[in-house]
Amino acid sequence: MRITLALALILATSIGGFGQMDTTVMIISKVDFQEQYELHDGNLIHLMGYTQTLSAPINIPAPTLIFEEGDSVNLNMWNLSQGAPHTIHLHGLDVNQENDGVPHLSFEVVHDDTGSYYFEAPHPGTYLYHCHVTSVLHVQGGMYGLLIVKPKSDPNLTWENGYAFDSEHAWLMSEVDTIWHHDSIVNHPHDPQAMTHTILDYQPQHFVVNGKSESQLSSQAIVASVGEKVYMRLANIGYYGNRIIFPAGMNAEVIASDGRPIPNPFNSDTVEVYPGERFGVMLETNAEFTDVIQVDYINLNTQTIENTQEVDVTISGFIGLDELENQDLLVYPNPANNEVQLPLSGEWVTLDLSGREIAQLNSGSNNYDVSGLAIGTYILRSVERPDMSVKIMIQR
Numbered sequence: 001m002r003i004t005l006a007l008a009l010i011l012a013t014s015i016g017g018f019g020q021m022d023t024t025v026m027i028i029s030k031v032d033f034q035e036q037y038e039l040h041d042g043n044l045i046h047l048m049g050y051t052q053t054l055s056a057p058i059n060i061p062a063p064t065l066i067f068e069e070g071d072s073v074n075l076n077m078w079n080l081s082q083g084a085p086h087t088i089h090l091h092g093l094d095v096n097q098e099n100d101g102v103p104h105l106s107f108e109v110v111h112d113d114t115g116s117y118y119f120e121a122p123h124p125g126t127y128l129y130h131c132h133v134t135s136v137l138h139v140q141g142g143m144y145g146l147l148i149v150k151p152k153s154d155p156n157l158t159w160e161n162g163y164a165f166d167s168e169h170a171w172l173m174s175e176v177d178t179i180w181h182h183d184s185i186v187n188h189p190h191d192p193q194a195m196t197h198t199i200l201d202y203q204p205q206h207f208v209v210n211g212k213s214e215s216q217l218s219s220q221a222i223v224a225s226v227g228e229k230v231y232m233r234l235a236n237i238g239y240y241g242n243r244i245i246f247p248a249g250m251n252a253e254v255i256a257s258d259g260r261p262i263p264n265p266f267n268s269d270t271v272e273v274y275p276g277e278r279f280g281v282m283l284e285t286n287a288e289f290t291d292v293i294q295v296d297y298i299n300l301n302t303q304t305i306e307n308t309q310e311v312d313v314t315i316s317g318f319i320g321l322d323e324l325e326n327q328d329l330l331v332y333p334n335p336a337n338n339e340v341q342l343p344l345s346g347e348w349v350t351l352d353l354s355g356r357e358i359a360q361l362n363s364g365s366n367n368y369d370v371s372g373l374a375i376g377t378y379i380l381r382s383v384e385r386p387d388m389s390v391k392i393m394i395q396r
């Protein structure tokens with residue numbers, strides 16, 4: 001399949017008919033000839049992966065692709081890997097066979113060639129994309145990423161008329177066996193047409209969340225405020241099972257599975273995600289704490305936990321009382337009666353002292369009408385600057 005290079009280089013977005021977007025995304029498949037991807041212990045490995053620009057380094061996972069429901073998407077791939085052919089398999093998406101990236105049913109793209117996948121972004125949800133050529137090797141090489149479909153109306157909704165959230169995190173779990181990265185994947189080019197491939201036993205030394213492990217996981221830490229709704233998209237593209245254990249105080253509720261709403265959402269601090277699966281979990285915390293989210297990696301042959309990673313969670317209340325003392329000048333008057341001046345214009349969320357959301361205040365200036373608030377003490381948190389909270393008293 002040969003398409004002119006010019007087509008592959010189109011990286012443009014234009015408005016189609018009926019409010020739907022025609023979106024064109026460019027994916028380049030590449031391979032590292034120099035070891036460049038750094039693991040937590042400082043070791044560097046080769047990757048075979050997808051990037052969106054020529055100059056971008058290959059990363060695991062590959063860039064997350066985000067579309068809106070109903071978008072007409074052209075996913076163009078340019079193979080610059082100098083070796084094996086590649087595809088893009090859209091895992092979990094309802095696409096037709098021709099665009100599914102399974103080599104024998106669809107098409108594969110050889111070195112220096114281009115190919116184009118077309119689909120209409122289906123149900124809002126969390127999906128995966130990965131290469132389907134000699135998948136065991138190419139996926140381990142790094143040819144995988146998340147694909148997220150958002151509802152048209154609001155990016156902070158799980159789906160149309162679904163759950164609203166204040167922030168979201170997507171975690172793609174996998175493993176790295178450095179031996180494969182030094183031997184099988186890059187140094188010994190394999191014949192993708194062969195029916196069998198001799199590869200070493202898979203014995204990963206690195207168990208990763210978004211390509212990070214151990215101390216590197218500080219980059220994935222979750223920081224939220226009391227009362228904030230945090231949506232977690234969990235996905236597994238490794239060969240181990242994952243058991244994710246949330247602190248009890250996060251009130252984890254499983255609401256989506258494999259790109260669909262769960263008919264009967266349920267509360268569970270523990271969520272198991274097997275290879276290829278995705279889950280949507282809503283978290284809401286009503287107290288301040290610091291803790292960790294635990295990620296177990298289960299060897300599916302032995303059913304034993306082979307590794308555990310921990311990701312920090314910090315749920316901050318509003319700012320400490322000491323700091324609040326110094327904020328008298330930011331809120332005037334305080335105590336307030338019917339009107340108050342705040343340090344920022346825009347939207348403020350009004351919370352009671354246990355972190356429950358009472359109301360939203362909105363103003364184009366710094367003056368806010370608080371006549372609707374009952375007598376009492378409240379915390380106001382700026383929507384634009386969630387780190388900025390002030391305490392106000394209402395007296396009449």
Ligand SMILES: [Cu+2]
Pocket residue numbers: 084085086087131132133138143
């Ligand atoms: Cu591939």
